[in-house]
Amino acid sequence: MEETIHITVEDQHGEVRQLEIPDGINLSLMEVLKASEYPILATCGGMALCATCHVQVLAGQEKLEPRTEAELDMLDTLPDADDHSRLSCQIRLTASLDGLKIRVSGNN
Numbered sequence: 001m002e003e004t005i006h007i008t009v010e011d012q013h014g015e016v017r018q019l020e021i022p023d024g025i026n027l028s029l030m031e032v033l034k035a036s037e038y039p040i041l042a043t044c045g046g047m048a049l050c051a052t053c054h055v056q057v058l059a060g061q062e063k064l065e066p067r068t069e070a071e072l073d074m075l076d077t078l079p080d081a082d083d084h085s086r087l088s089c090q091i092r093l094t095a096s097l098d099g100l101k102i103r104v105s106g107n108n
Protein backbone atom coordinates (compact mmCIF):
# COMPACT_ATOMS: atom_id res chain seq x y z
CA MET A 1 0.00 0.00 0.00
CA GLU A 2 1.20 3.51 -0.82
CA GLU A 3 2.14 5.49 2.22
CA THR A 4 1.69 9.20 2.67
CA ILE A 5 4.54 11.46 3.72
CA HIS A 6 3.43 14.24 6.03
CA ILE A 7 5.64 17.32 6.06
CA THR A 8 4.80 20.28 8.24
CA VAL A 9 5.86 23.60 6.74
CA GLU A 10 6.02 26.95 8.48
CA ASP A 11 6.13 29.83 6.04
CA GLN A 12 7.84 33.21 6.30
CA HIS A 13 4.77 34.64 8.09
CA GLY A 14 4.71 31.89 10.72
CA GLU A 15 1.73 30.17 9.13
CA VAL A 16 1.87 26.39 9.52
CA ARG A 17 0.48 23.95 6.98
CA GLN A 18 0.81 20.20 6.61
CA LEU A 19 1.62 18.82 3.19
CA GLU A 20 0.56 15.29 2.33
CA ILE A 21 2.74 13.77 -0.31
CA PRO A 22 2.26 10.31 -1.77
CA ASP A 23 5.26 8.06 -1.22
CA GLY A 24 6.96 7.09 -4.46
CA ILE A 25 6.50 10.54 -5.96
CA ASN A 26 10.26 10.72 -6.45
CA LEU A 27 10.59 14.48 -6.05
CA SER A 28 12.84 16.62 -3.95
CA LEU A 29 11.48 18.67 -1.08
CA MET A 30 12.31 21.79 -3.15
CA GLU A 31 10.10 20.62 -6.02
CA VAL A 32 7.18 19.96 -3.67
CA LEU A 33 7.59 23.32 -1.91
CA LYS A 34 7.67 25.13 -5.25
CA ALA A 35 4.60 23.27 -6.44
CA SER A 36 2.87 24.24 -3.18
CA GLU A 37 3.66 27.90 -3.94
CA TYR A 38 6.17 28.57 -1.22
CA PRO A 39 8.66 31.34 -2.05
CA ILE A 40 11.43 29.07 -3.25
CA LEU A 41 13.23 30.40 -6.32
CA ALA A 42 15.45 27.37 -6.96
CA THR A 43 17.26 29.26 -9.70
CA CYS A 44 19.83 26.51 -10.23
CA GLY A 45 17.12 23.90 -10.75
CA GLY A 46 18.24 21.68 -7.89
CA MET A 47 21.98 21.47 -8.52
CA ALA A 48 23.05 22.71 -5.04
CA LEU A 49 24.44 25.84 -6.69
CA CYS A 50 22.14 28.71 -5.72
CA ALA A 51 21.00 28.21 -2.08
CA THR A 52 17.64 29.84 -2.84
CA CYS A 53 15.95 26.62 -1.72
CA HIS A 54 17.25 27.01 1.85
CA VAL A 55 14.99 25.68 4.62
CA GLN A 56 15.44 25.18 8.33
CA VAL A 57 14.61 21.82 9.86
CA LEU A 58 12.50 22.31 13.01
CA ALA A 59 11.90 18.63 13.79
CA GLY A 60 13.03 15.32 12.38
CA GLN A 61 16.60 16.24 11.52
CA GLU A 62 17.66 12.68 12.40
CA LYS A 63 15.52 11.38 9.52
CA LEU A 64 17.69 13.15 6.96
CA GLU A 65 20.89 12.05 5.29
CA PRO A 66 23.90 14.09 6.44
CA ARG A 67 24.72 17.19 4.42
CA THR A 68 27.19 16.69 1.59
CA GLU A 69 30.29 18.85 1.13
CA ALA A 70 28.60 20.63 -1.79
CA GLU A 71 25.55 21.39 0.32
CA LEU A 72 27.65 22.63 3.24
CA ASP A 73 29.74 24.85 0.95
CA MET A 74 26.60 26.43 -0.46
CA LEU A 75 25.00 26.91 2.96
CA ASP A 76 28.21 28.65 4.07
CA THR A 77 27.40 31.48 1.66
CA LEU A 78 24.15 32.29 3.49
CA PRO A 79 24.21 34.78 6.37
CA ASP A 80 21.23 33.16 8.09
CA ALA A 81 22.24 29.51 7.80
CA ASP A 82 22.76 27.46 10.95
CA ASP A 83 23.07 23.83 12.06
CA HIS A 84 19.44 23.21 11.08
CA SER A 85 19.82 24.57 7.57
CA ARG A 86 19.39 22.41 4.51
CA LEU A 87 19.11 22.88 0.79
CA SER A 88 15.66 21.47 0.09
CA CYS A 89 16.71 20.40 -3.42
CA GLN A 90 19.11 17.91 -1.84
CA ILE A 91 16.35 16.18 0.15
CA ARG A 92 14.61 13.34 -1.68
CA LEU A 93 11.14 12.67 -0.35
CA THR A 94 10.76 9.17 0.98
CA ALA A 95 8.42 7.55 3.49
CA SER A 96 11.16 7.68 6.12
CA LEU A 97 10.80 11.48 6.17
CA ASP A 98 7.21 11.29 7.42
CA GLY A 99 6.80 13.77 10.29
CA LEU A 100 9.50 16.16 9.16
CA LYS A 101 8.92 19.80 10.12
CA ILE A 102 10.63 22.65 8.32
CA ARG A 103 10.57 26.42 8.03
CA VAL A 104 10.85 28.29 4.75
CA SER A 105 12.85 31.41 5.46
CA GLY A 106 11.40 33.39 2.57
CA ASN A 107 14.32 35.80 2.25
CA ASN A 108 16.17 33.70 -0.28
Ligand code: FES
Pocket residue numbers: 030041042043044045046047048049050051052053054074087088089090
Ligand atom coordinates in the same frame (compact mmCIF):
# COMPACT_ATOMS: atom_id res chain seq x y z
S1 FES B 1 17.71 24.77 -5.98
FE1 FES B 1 19.62 25.74 -6.11
S2 FES B 1 20.65 25.04 -4.38
FE2 FES B 1 18.75 24.05 -4.25
